[in-house]
Amino acid sequence: MSERIQQLCVELSLNAVATHYANLADEAAHKERSFVEYLEQVLDVEAALRAERSREVLRRLAGFPSVKTIEQFDFEAGAGAPKARIQELTGLAFVERRENVILLGPSGTGKTHLAIALGVKATERGYKVRFITAADLVIQLEKARREHRFDQYLKRAILGPSLLILDEIGYLPLKKDQSDLFFQVVAKRYEHGSVILTSNLSFGDWETTFDGNAALTSAMLDRLLHHAHVLQIRGDSYRLRQARQSGLIGPKPSKQEINGANQVGQ
Numbered sequence: 001m002s003e004r005i006q007q008l009c010v011e012l013s014l015n016a017v018a019t020h021y022a023n024l025a026d027e028a029a030h031k032e033r034s035f036v037e038y039l040e041q042v043l044d045v046e047a048a049l050r051a052e053r054s055r056e057v058l059r060r061l062a063g064f065p066s067v068k069t070i071e072q073f074d075f076e077a078g079a080g081a082p083k084a085r086i087q088e089l090t091g092l093a094f095v096e097r098r099e100n101v102i103l104l105g106p107s108g109t110g111k112t113h114l115a116i117a118l119g120v121k122a123t124e125r126g127y128k129v130r131f132i133t134a135a136d137l138v139i140q141l142e143k144a145r146r147e148h149r150f151d152q153y154l155k156r157a158i159l160g161p162s163l164l165i166l167d168e169i170g171y172l173p174l175k176k177d178q179s180d181l182f183f184q185v186v187a188k189r190y191e192h193g194s195v196i197l198t199s200n201l202s203f204g205d206w207e208t209t210f211d212g213n214a215a216l217t218s219a220m221l222d223r224l225l226h227h228a229h230v231l232q233i234r235g236d237s238y239r240l241r242q243a244r245q246s247g248l249i250g251p252k253p254s255k256q257e258i259n260g261a262n263q264v265g266q
Contacts, residue, residue, distance in 0.1 A: 016049035017042050058123035063131045068116040081233050088113060089229065090121050095163050100224055101196045104203075105233030108128055111198040114233070115165050118196060122163045130161040133168045134182070141181040158185050163194045170201035170209045179210040183220050190223040197224070 002022070003232040009018035021042055028038040059067065070090055075083045094101060103111040103119065109261065119129045132140075144153035166185075174182060189195050201209065 014046055016046040020045045020105055053123050054126065058126070058128060059120065062119055062123055063130040064119060065118050065131070066116070067120055068113045069120060070114075070117045073098070073110055073113055073117065081110060081114070082231055085229070085231060089118060092122055092125055092127070094229060095122055095127055098191060098194055098227065100194060100228040102224065102228055102230045103196070103198045103233055104230065105200065107200050109233045111200075111233055112167055114231075115141075115167060115196045115198050119163060119165050127162040128160065129163045129165065130157060131165040131167065134166055134170075134174075135168065135172050137166060137185065138174060138178045138181060141185070142178070154184070154188055158188055159192060163196065164189060165196045167198050169197050169199035170206065173209050174211060176211045178215070179216055182210070183216050186220045186223055191227070195224070232238065 003110070005021065006018055006063065009015070009021075024038060024041050027033075028041070033041075070086065073086075075081055089101060101115075103114055105111055121130055122129050140153065140157070141150070143148045185206065186195070199206070203221060207214050210217045210220070244245070
């Protein structure tokens, strides 16, 4: 009998049932559960396994450089991170409403961590997510255009995900053609799906990233900010704090020391 059950489980791809049906049967007999209750338990473990596998596939396809969670984020160190607003975003209503999230702040303050954490949360809810840096995105867009599959790439990689995460806007300046390509991404996603962007630049400095094109930058920000949650992250770089704690660099200068240095330089 058990061999036949195992064979049927293999044929029907019921991996969790094959693993747990015997133990669940013993438990059901011991607790005098009905056949219907036993069947429900068996189907529950199979559904749970399939859901976890689906989440694992979504996380892998998202392209996260590493897995981060909101629980791992040090809100005490990143004193400028608006905890209440970030916790609200974990509800993912912004994805459902196709709204954007823009994280601004100095390098090392946790913008990418928060972006990934929201992305991971989205994959756990079954959303398709794609993570990519702005620089890598432009490289892929240029490659797709050269290979005459630009529209196909936009449809699959840009319009396909429910949530698109674009990291490190402003770290590298873009040329005119690259700026035009990036604008097409923003224009295509506008009111079609949510975008999370991170940048170390204030909006007033974005023009310098996009080849000094004020009209393009203004049109892009108009679309991004129409339905957006803008979060300013302040604080010291996490990596610098770690270096100070390990003794690789000296302690952070006090305000008095900074003021004294400024007076000497005047």
